[in-house]
Amino acid sequence: MSEKNSVNKIDVKELPSKGTKANKKASVDRYDPGSTIYVRSVKGVFQRLRKVIGWFLLGLFIALPMLRWDGRQAVLFDIDQDRYHIFWLTIFPQDLTLLAGVFIIAAFALFFFTTYLGRVWCGYTCPQTVWTFIFIWFEELFEGKANKRKKLDQSPWSGNKIWRKTAKHTAWWAVSILTGLAFASYFVPVEQLYSRFFTFNASFAVTFWVLFFATCTYLNAGWMRSIVCTHMCPYARFQSSMFDKDTFIVGYDESRGETRGPRSRKADPKALGLGDCIDCDLCVQVCPTGIDIRDGLQYECINCGACIDACDNTMTRMGYDKGLIAYTTEHKLQGQKTDVVRPKIIGYGLVLLAMCGLFVWNLMSISSIGFDILRDRNALYRETIEGLVENTYTFKVINKTPQTQTYRLSVTGLTDPHWVGPTELTIASGEVFSQPISVSVDPYDLNKSVSKVQFTIEQVGADERVSKETSFFSGGR
The missing domain is CATH 2.60.40.10 (Immunoglobulins)
Structure with missing residues (x-):
């Protein structure tokens, strides 16, 4: 009898239940530079803030050289004449020691804000992020949402695919050339630059640098995108040395969200033994670097807040409290108190203020x-x-x-x-x-x-x- 039972015994393989971390498999290998991340659009407080900041910085970048001051271009770094005009101030090479002060201030500002607010520079003000989201906007305009873009890429070439791809890349190149011209206009008088470039009368050097920066913009924001953030940017590698457990980061409240699993809106998650996370994966789909924030803090996270907006929208639809994913600290996630004012922040802040004061004093004391x-x-x-x-x-x-x-x-x-x-x-x-x-x-x-x-x-x-x-x-x- 025992032998018969032994022969008829069926091996049972234990499978993870639906909704656990083990059941989730990344849709794209973010460590593979050849992988394409189809970023899903999302609306929310932080994405509106990011767009406002991004468009403002882009407009400022393009418009600043076009301003006039005292009969000349307000901002012009005239390398040929060895003089650098910044509104009322004209700086000569003898005063370029001020540049060292700018670098020192930038370094301590980076230390201060990264220690306090994490990688917000990357999420809201980094040119790579700003231009990437602009390119994604054109991508959605001509090719549709993320699922449509993916389907279009997988489909065979057709008239519809050709015109959509052509329109997208034309828009990308238009933005890229405008970027190259805007950059060159800081070094070449703007009233000469645009007219001579578009009439093919610009010098070889000017044409080269405009096309060089246009090509860099086109490749970085159009093709490489997250590769720049995860494989090329050194900030992603050493940022963790400035973090501590009181640094504000994008974090997932595991104690509230687990165990994950789908359910109807009317269902009581506690009765089902589930947390607030419905495992919709929207936080992954909207992430520009393709990470799952529920796996914890990762160096690829640029603190853009897209996953926060996506999760808050889901929580609102489900009737749950917002904040399952939020700007928080490791101490807060562990149920401890966050110490905002701490010696490191005070030290960086005092040095930053001192360097800013010294820089302003040196700037105002420049003699003509x-x-x-x-x-x-x-x-x-x-x-x-x-x-x-x-x-x-x-x-x-x-x-x-x-x-x-x-x-x-x-x-x-x-x-x-x-x-x-x-x-x-x-x-x-x-x-x-x-x-x-x-x-x-x-x-x-x-x-x-x-x-x-x-x-x-x-x-x-x-x-x-x-x-x-x-x-x-x-x-x-």
């Missing part, structure tokens, strides 16, 4: 006159035929204003100095002017071998002056 003094290296001093002690200097003067200016020179710190050379200089805008001069003094008026003297240059007709201190040698007389 560049003034340097070089001593004669051949001789510390010489004695003239009249018996005077003479020192020779070379003045380097830069006119940092947009107009030709006249400057007056003077010296203090010596008794009855004899000046040999012009006391007024007329210098064109942006010109670096060298002027040798000599100063002689009666040795009986010198009581030290080395005297401190101060040369001053002032702009005629304006309250702008710069003083430099140097030495006057007399050889112990």
Whole structure:
């Protein structure tokens, strides 16, 4: 009897029940650069915010070089003339140390906001994200929603497929070329750039860089998309070093959502032994990087909030409370208190404020006159035929204003100095002017071998002056 039962015994394989994590299989391999992620559109608070920010930044990027200021382009980085105009400010290469301040501020701003709000830069302001969502918008316009786009790609070539693909790529290239032109307009006067480019009269260098940035935009936002975020962007790799358990991230409340499973709206999930997650997978379908946020925090998450809006919409339809997926912290998910104000945040904030203050101070203290003094290296001093002690200097003067200016020179710190050379200089805008001069003094008026003297240059007709201190040698007389 036992042998018979043994022969007729059927092996039973235990299968996971519907709604568990093990039953879910990713629809696309996000680690494969060749995989296509068909992002589903979603509406919600965070997507409206993202669109407003994205369109604002795109409009600002395109329009900023078109603004006028004091008869010239408001923002123009004129590399040929070595001057960089930013509204009322004209910066010359001698002042480009300010660029180091910009980088330091950007670094500490990144540390501060990432520690506090996670990867919000990627989700809301990164050019890659902004342009990607714009390209997806055109994709939906010509090819339809995500399921239609997928079906279209899998279908054989036809007249319908050809015109839709052609229209989409034409729109992508139009946006890409506009992007390349907008970028080039920061370096080439905008009134020349657009007219010459579209009439094929632009120089080779201008045409090359416009097409180069257009091609980069077309490839990055149109074809690579999440590949840039997951495989190329270094920020995705080191962002976790700035996170802690009080950092606001996009998180799934597992204690509330599990066990997952479908059910009718009228069904009581507790009676069915289910959590609030109905396992609709919309959070995965709307994710631009194709991850499942229910699997926990992943470096591919760009904090765009698309999964939050999708889940909130589902919870509303089911009559459940929103917030199953939300901007939250690991401490909050574990039922602990979130410490928003903490030493790391305070430290980054204080350094950021200090660097911003120092940068503004340096910016406001930029003079419109560049003034340097070089001593004669051949001789510390010489004695003239009249018996005077003479020192020779070379003045380097830069006119940092947009107009030709006249400057007056003077010296203090010596008794009855004899000046040999012009006391007024007329210098064109942006010109670096060298002027040798000599100063002689009666040795009986010198009581030290080395005297401190101060040369001053002032702009005629304006309250702008710069003083430099140097030495006057007399050889112990």
